[in-house]
Amino acid sequence: MTDISGLSADFFTLYKMKQERSLIMQNAKDLLNKGLILDNAKAYLTDPNMLNAAVHNSLKDSFGSYVCPDCGIEIKNKKWAMLHKKYHDAKREFKENEAKITKLRPYVE
Ligand SMILES: [Zn+2]
Numbered sequence: 065m066t067d068i069s070g071l072s073a074d075f076f077t078l079y080k081m082k083q084e085r086s087l088i089m090q091n092a093k094d095l096l097n098k099g100l101i102l103d104n105a106k107a108y109l110t111d112p113n114m115l116n117a118a119v120h121n122s123l124k125d126s127f128g129s130y131v132c133p134d135c136g137i138e139i140k141n142k143k144w145a146m147l148h149k150k151y152h153d154a155k156r157e158f159k160e161n162e163a164k165i166t167k168l169r170p171y172v173e
Pocket residue numbers: 100132133134135136137148152
């Protein structure tokens with residue numbers, strides 16, 4: 065049995081881990097498929113070690129879930145929620161910059 069971060073490896077824990085794992089994996093797929101995460105953060109959702117860490121963290125800190133006020137997606141991991149927030153921040157910033165550039169150089173193609 066691998067390290068499960070101090071949790072006792074009884075049946076219930078294993079069952080919970082399995083359930084949590086499938087929720088987390090599905091959540092990662094959703095975020096990736098819908099493109100709701102920045103490219104430089106994708107490793108958090110694809111690297112097997114990072115995914116394992118995410119499952120362990122969500123079992124440990126009972127984060128529950130975060131529902132994004134911008135796009136409504138539900139996120140099961142605290143770190144991912146932060147990464148997803150950065151995605152919206154970056155998008156907003158990009159739009160603002162684009163608007164500024166258009167104002168400054170109206171005839172740019
Ligand atoms: Zn969102």
